[in-house]
Amino acid sequence: MGKIRITKQFNFEAGHALYGYDGKCRNVHGHSYKLSVTVIGTPISDADHVKHGMVIDFGDLKKVVNEEIVDQFDHATIFNKNSPHVELANELSERGHSIILADYQPTSENMVIDFASKIKARLPENIQLHSIKLQETETSFAEWYASDN
Numbered sequence: 001m002g003k004i005r006i007t008k009q010f011n012f013e014a015g016h017a018l019y020g021y022d023g024k025c026r027n028v029h030g031h032s033y034k035l036s037v038t039v040i041g042t043p044i045s046d047a048d049h050v051k052h053g054m055v056i057d058f059g060d061l062k063k064v065v066n067e068e069i070v071d072q073f074d075h076a077t078i079f080n081k082n083s084p085h086v087e088l089a090n091e092l093s094e095r096g097h098s099i100i101l102a103d104y105q106p107t108s109e110n111m112v113i114d115f116a117s118k119i120k121a122r123l124p125e126n127i128q129l130h131s132i133k134l135q136e137t138e139t140s141f142a143e144w145y146a147s148d149n
């Protein structure tokens, strides 16, 4: 049987700030992020298998992405830990705010690279990560493709 791509979509709200950026997004602000995760594999052909006909159960994919990404990033604020924003991040964290100190500038590009590595590490051996799309605004998104990397 041939390979099939399946996609699961997610949403999360997060704040971020682009330290040193030459535009409005250097300010702390937020997005309603839309995340699409596409995996590729061969549907299970064994009629006795509980997952017969599936590449991966959408529910199993949801569990991985929720645990690795959505539960961590939803309603958190992402700062670049390699910038002076680390002080602001630590202050907010001490005051009980949900903070992510990323080892990168929190652009859509760097976030999809991070997400790809986290999701790949959790997928079963027979399932490959095909692509990820992270939509920051209605008009702006970044995509990661396995074939490009």
Ligand SMILES: Nc1nc2c(c(=O)[nH]1)N=C([C@H](O)[C@H](O)COP(=O)(O)OP(=O)(O)OP(=O)(O)O)CN2
Pocket: 018, 025, 106, 107, 108, 109, 136, 137, 138, 139, 140
């Ligand atoms: N290549 C990138 N450019 C920008 C990023 C990014 O992650 N990668 N991020 C930002 C800001 O976070 C900003 O919030 C989003 O940018 P932008 O699409 O420019 O937002 P607008 O509200 O101005 O969008 P319009 O739909 O054009 O009004 C900036 N750049």
Ligand SMILES: [Zn+2]
Pocket: 016, 025, 029, 030, 031, 136
């Ligand atoms: Zn932004």
